[in-house]
Amino acid sequence: MIKTNKEIETLFYKTAEALKENGADVIEINDFWKGSYTDISNNTVAGWTMCYAFNNYIKGTTGTIRSFNKLASSSGHIYSLWGYVSDCTDKISSETFKKYDSKKEPYKNAFNKLFKDNELDAIMYPTINSKLTKIGNTSIDSNASNIAPVLGVPSITIPMGEIDGLYYGFDLVGLENSEQTLYDIAISYNEINNTYKLPKEVPNLYEIPKNVDKLVEYYLENKDYTNYKNISRNGIIKEHKQIINSIKDYFKNYSSIENKSERASKLLKQYKNINRKIKIDKHLYLLKTILSFIFGFILLILLIPIKRIKRD
Numbered sequence: 001m002i003k004t005n006k007e008i009e010t011l012f013y014k015t016a017e018a019l020k021e022n023g024a025d026v027i028e029i030n031d032f033w034k035g036s037y038t039d040i041s042n043n044t045v046a047g048w049t050m051c052y053a054f055n056n057y058i059k060g061t062t063g064t065i066r067s068f069n070k071l072a073s074s075s076g077h078i079y080s081l082w083g084y085v086s087d088c089t090d091k092i093s094s095e096t097f098k099k100y101d102s103k104k105e106p107y108k109n110a111f112n113k114l115f116k117d118n119e120l121d122a123i124m125y126p127t128i129n130s131k132l133t134k135i136g137n138t139s140i141d142s143n144a145s146n147i148a149p150v151l152g153v154p155s156i157t158i159p160m161g162e163i164d165g166l167y168y169g170f171d172l173v174g175l176e177n178s179e180q181t182l183y184d185i186a187i188s189y190n191e192i193n194n195t196y197k198l199p200k201e202v203p204n205l206y207e208i209p210k211n212v213d214k215l216v217e218y219y220l221e222n223k224d225y226t227n228y229k230n231i232s233r234n235g236i237i238k239e240h241k242q243i244i245n246s247i248k249d250y251f252k253n254y255s256s257i258e259n260k261s262e263r264a265s266k267l268l269k270q271y272k273n274i275n276r277k278i279k280i281d282k283h284l285y286l287l288k289t290i291l292s293f294i295f296g297f298i299l300l301i302l303l304i305p306i307k308r309i310k311r312d
Helices: 005-022 036-039 047-056 070-074 094-118 179-193 209-223 233-250 260-311
Strands: 122-128 155-162 166-173
Touching: 005 122, 005 155, 005 166, 005 179, 036 094, 047 070, 155 179, 166 179, 209 233, 209 260, 233 260
Parallel strands: none
Antiparallel strands: 122 166, 155 166
């Protein structure tokens, strides 16, 4: 596999040691990768699917880049795309799919055997093996694209620390349908190494309006409230459902909505008002129930003497 930069390697082993100290069983495996796996990685259907999806997407946009080949030959990206161009075609047959899948079998069998023989929950490795470079330099080395994307298994990238002010991460990869295991490991590691801070050189690209945050928070606190029992007016129920649907539509179409902050503020006000109405109506319903019970009880007390008088 790709040789790892010494500083990244040191940081990676420090990360593995931290996991060990917190109860994880970590073993080092050096004999998994074979040269044939590189050939398999470079001859899978991944290149075609990326190219095909990009060409379909670009049809609905405007700009100078109108195809995947044009993108690969343009300057400005930091990672070479030429490895995908050879598979770039508009059509691919089911026979080709089968051919690609059959090529992966030895690799996938070895991967599954590695987990079974060593009783593994996940494999970890540096996300990139070379130090980060300036935009325009395409010499980034990574093993990440040779494992999970090729085998169709889940993986997750986790920050492990910084070198020269830039953050580096490690990948966790697991067997099929092992997403929850990877999440659990990531959460556990984040609890012992929650040191990530957004670099000053990379500010937020988008600031979420405060009114949107308030709407999200209030919606999450009240979204499960669908108990319409003890409400006397059907109009309130209808209005509540309409507002809930409006909020859902707002979130679904958020990117295309103009005046996001004003719209969020209006929806939040409507949502709070209808919830207030529901609470008032429930209280009135309860009050009516109590008064009816008291009135019935008083009436019952008054009727009993009348019956006795008639008998006398």
